[in-house]
Amino acid sequence: MSFLQSLDWMQILKAFVVGGLICVIGQILIDKTKLTPARILVIFVTTGTILGGLGLYKYLVDFAGAGATVPLTGFGYNLSKGAIEAVKEYGLIGAFIGGIKASAGRNFCSSIFWLSCLFN
Template sequence: MDYVKAFLIGGIICALVQILLDRTKLMPGRVMVLLVCTGAVLGFCNIYKPFQEFAGAGASVPLLGFGNVLWQGVKEAVDKSGFLGIFQGGFKASAVGICAALVFGYLASVTFEPRMKK
């Protein structure tokens, strides 16, 4: 049942984002930034954690989850290091995800031989 719940919640998030892209003139990059910032703000307001516990991977995998991870990292680093934690926390918390994206993106480019469009 956890898989179904994660699939449904993640699908609803993706459907809402697709509607936002279709109905507005916002570019995809701006929508992605909006999602990350929304996840950080929801984490700040202590709304994201209960939502994530309910939805599981359906809430932690999309960009909302990335924003929340950044917020949690900054919060922990500020508690530990003070003001400098603002700059350190996001990098430490998101390093694994960013490295995985780079490695798998590289492997995909080597495997599938990408070409420039003509």
């Protein structure tokens, strides 16, 4: 019970609404443009990266938390954040290693989890 009480329900509601709305944008793209899922995902990750680079996506993350980081735009945001941080640290070379560094964790674990298919 103490765990439930400790949760910030307002924040969860924000995440629900914002995350849901981002998905609705994707659904409209699917139904109206006949884009394949691969293209939709590319559009989302690129949009997230650009918005992240412009510094705009940060506001959405601050407002909605997981509602902004869990959709693939959040993955793009992480990439641009990683690139910018690495540029601050290493200069030009940082632009090339930052994104890959930021995505390494996710890539690694998603690569690991395909193992689950071996048990199928």
